Amino acid sequence: MALRKLPFDRHLSLQNVRKVVSEADGYQPHLIAPEQGYRRLIDGALNYFxxxxxxxxxxxxxxxxxxxxxxxxxxxxxxxxxxLQAEIASAAYDALERFREDSKKTTLRLVEMESSYLTVDFFRKLPLEAEKGGDPTFSNIDRYAEVHCRRIGSNVSSYVGMVSQTMRNSIPKAVVHCQVKEAKRSLLDHFYTQVGKKEGKQLAELLGEDPALMERRQKCARRLELYRKARDEIDSVSWAE
Structure with a gap:
């Protein structure tokens, strides 16, 4: 995945962090503060995956x-x-398309799962911030100070980096499981089922040869028959002598 090209720097810029934090109030201050601001920043960053x-x-x-x-x-x-060649190709492509849709649903679900539930232990290990101590002199203006916002941006960046490492492993596994393994296991299963339902006439149509190839074979057969007749004619003349 082209993870290095994702615009995390812009999303976690000082201006955007201050904007998001100032607009969000948390409902779990015991976890991380401001909790809702963190969640919005993380959710926005993970959506890039x-x-x-x-x-x-x-x-x-x-x-x-x-x-x-x-x-x-x-x-x-x-x-x-x-x-028959065209029918097999069509069936194979249809199966691959189904595998792709299943794979997309699975990989997107992995990303959404990371967004919907944060790894709490990561934030519990972060250094305690001053405002979590309940200092009564800590004002709302200080809450959005540059140093504080930079720390939030740094923490979110570290968390996104941790999730990125997880995604680097889990998404390829999901793709292989949903597409490569399924293609190997059941690429033409649906085709076999459909062929089994066909009647004799329909099966005969599937086995219809290429007209050009059929005509060429018929010409060869007629030519071979002429050779045989010529051989028999030559043999009869030889015996007569």
């Missing part, structure tokens, strides 16, 4: 389609039956 996650799914989908295309094109036996 959705784009690379979907891009990973699409990249694997493209590779699998190319493998299918080459495999079908290089199978000599299928070249005799273009209808």
């Amino acid at each position: 959705k784009g690379p996650a979907e891009a990973s799914v699409d990249a694997v989908h493209f590779i699998l389609k190319e493998i299918v295309r080459r495999s079908i094109g290089e199978t000599q036996e299928l070249k005799r039956f273009p209808s």
Whole structure:
């Protein structure tokens, strides 16, 4: 995933941190303060992972389609039956499309899961901030001071970095499980089921040969028959002599 290109610096800039924190009040001050500001910053940052996650799914989908295309094109036996070849290709592509949709749902769910529930232990290990001590002289203006906002931005950046490492491992695993493994296990299962429902005439249509190839084979058969007749004619003349 192109995680390095994600605009975390802009999202966690001093101006944006101050803006988000000033607009959010937490409902769990015992956890992190300002808790709701942290949550909004983290949620906004983690949403950036959705784009690379979907891009990973699409990249694997493209590779699998190319493998299918080459495999079908290089199978000599299928070249005799273009209808069957086209039917297999269509069924394989439909299956890959289903695998891609399942993979996207799974990878996006992983990102949403990280956004919906924070790893509390990470924040419990952070140094206690002055305002959490309940200092009565701590004003709302101080709450949004530059040093305080920079610390929040740094903490969120560290948390996003931790989640990023998790995503680097979990998203590729999800993609392999939902697309690569499924393609290997059940790429043409649906096709086999549909073929089993076809009647004799429909199956015969699938096995219809390429007209050009059929005509060429018929010409060869007629030519072979002429050779045989010529051979028999020559043999009969030889015996007569």
